[in-house]
Amino acid sequence: MAEEKRENRKGPRRRRPAFEMRISTKYAPRKVAEGQPLSCISDTSLKHDQLLELYRYLKLTRLVEERIVNLYRQTKVVGGVYRSLGQEATAVGSAYALRPDDFITPIIRDLGAVFVKGIRPREIFAQYMAKAWGPSGGKDLNVHFGYMEKGFLGPISHLGDMIPVMTGILLGARMQKKDIVGLAYIGDGGASTGAFYEGMNFAAVQRLPLIVIVESNHYAYSTPTSMQTAVRNLAEKAAAFGIPGYIVDGNDVIACYEVTSQAIKHARAGHGTVLIEAKTYRRKGHAEHDDQRYVPEGEIEYWEKQNDPIDRFERFLVDQKVATKEKLDAITADVMREINEDSDWAESSPMPEPETAVYGVFDNSIVPPAFRPKVLES
Ligand SMILES: Cc1ncc(C[n+]2csc(CCOP(=O)(O)OP(=O)(O)O)c2C)c(N)n1
Numbered sequence: 386m387a388e389e390k391r392e393n394r395k396g397p398r399r400r401r402p403a404f405e406m407r408i409s410t411k412y413a414p415r416k417v418a419e420g421q422p423l424s425c426i427s428d429t430s431l432k433h434d435q436l437l438e439l440y441r442y443l444k445l446t447r448l449v450e451e452r453i454v455n456l457y458r459q460t461k462v463v464g465g466v467y468r469s470l471g472q473e474a475t476a477v478g479s480a481y482a483l484r485p486d487d488f489i490t491p492i493i494r495d496l497g498a499v500f501v502k503g504i505r506p507r508e509i510f511a512q513y514m515a516k517a518w519g520p521s522g523g524k525d526l527n528v529h530f531g532y533m534e535k536g537f538l539g540p541i542s543h544l545g546d547m548i549p550v551m552t553g554i555l556l557g558a559r560m561q562k563k564d565i566v567g568l569a570y571i572g573d574g575g576a577s578t579g580a581f582y583e584g585m586n587f588a589a590v591q592r593l594p595l596i597v598i599v600e601s602n603h604y605a606y607s608t609p610t611s612m613q614t615a616v617r618n619l620a621e622k623a624a625a626f627g628i629p630g631y632i633v634d635g636n637d638v639i640a641c642y643e644v645t646s647q648a649i650k651h652a653r654a655g656h657g658t659v660l661i662e663a664k665t666y667r668r669k670g671h672a673e674h675d676d677q678r679y680v681p682e683g684e685i686e687y688w689e690k691q692n693d694p695i696d697r698f699e700r701f702l703v704d705q706k707v708a709t710k711e712k713l714d715a716i717t718a719d720v721m722r723e724i725n726e727d728s729d730w731a732e733s734s735p736m737p738e739p740e741t742a743v744y745g746v747f748d749n750s751i752v753p754p755a756f757r758p759k760v761l762e763s
């Protein structure tokens with residue numbers, strides 16, 4: 386009897402493994418010899434055409450953002466402009482490892498992941514200009530839109546909240562017997578919120594196929610990372626949830642692809658949640674209005690000259706004979722053609738009719754809009 390009781394107390398469920406800090410540094414940033422420029426890791430399963438597709442996404446992200454800044458200076462953009470300058474490889478490389486039916490929750494520096502998910506530049510331009518043909522029809526701005534059918538959820542502004550939201554999506558998917566994984570992006574600042582901890586904990590306990598990429602880019606607004614967390618590497622937070630943590634060089638697009646592929650394999654096989662810290666650097670301010678006066682002198686220039694993700698990847702592609710410089714220039718020219726066409730399209734598209742603002746807010750079949758075009762006409 387006493388024996389039986391002890392058995393019960395032990396519980397019938399699986400045993401938890403003894404605690405061990407599981408942080409993989411296989412894809413972490415590497416030091417190179419003095420004076421030697423950085424490139425990318427060469428141990429990859431990616432084929433040449435896939436590498437060139439990655440290159441196209443990187444250039445598309447950077448050049449679309451540059452065009453948005455031009456439009457902003459011409460006062461054609463409504464609201465804030467957020468750049469991912471210097472961080473493009475993190476979003477592009479990680480999203481590229483997903484299947485089309487997997488889900489992402491991007492935040493303000495993940496335009497590259499949005500493109501990988503199949504969104505076109507014209508939709509981004511129209512959205513930033515609050516045009517009727519933009520994905521939110523002018524109801525919302527910049528990154529605030531989503532496409533459920535493309536597996537892409539628009540962000541809630543409150544930092545951290547997308548972690549429990551994605552956790553819920555994955556729990557729902559499990560109940561529907563779907564084997565999708567979810568990739569949620571969060572900043573170093575966002576990883577200090579309560580929502581982050583609650584969402585991560587629940588996902589870890591439930592062994593949900595959630596992959597969280599913490600974009601460790603040195604700043605949250607003007608606050609350096611060292612002033613809002615006591616951990617040295619954000620991947621160490623994985624220990625709090627009993628899940629594996631990875632550190633990846635966020636400016637190496639191939640490393641970002643490979644580390645995410647590994648995490649996806651782990652998650653899709655039913656082994657649960659993974660935390661990846663991508664070490665990168667935010668070369669622009671929080672948004673276009675931010676003059677970065679709090680950044681120490683020379684820091685931005687250092688990252689621009691020594692550790693630009695696109696320069697590094699170009700070096701890799703040419704050195705490894707994946708493409709010539711001319712081939713890369715031709716890809717860039719094609720990206721520019723698409724950007725010109727799409728920004729013209731978005732600029733010439735109409736602003737929304739005022740009354741559309743009241744549609745799609747509530748379920749119109751239950752709550753009639755406060756006014757209808759009919760009323761305006763009469
Ligand atoms: C809960 C919450 N607190 C504050 C804000 C205001 N806010 C928006 S973005 C941001 C900084 C985010 O920094 P980080 O998470 O490091 O992401 P990064 O901008 O560096 O990509 C802050 C404080 C918010 N949106 N939500």
Ligand SMILES: [Mg+2]
Nearest residue numbers: 572573604605
């Ligand atoms: Mg940050």
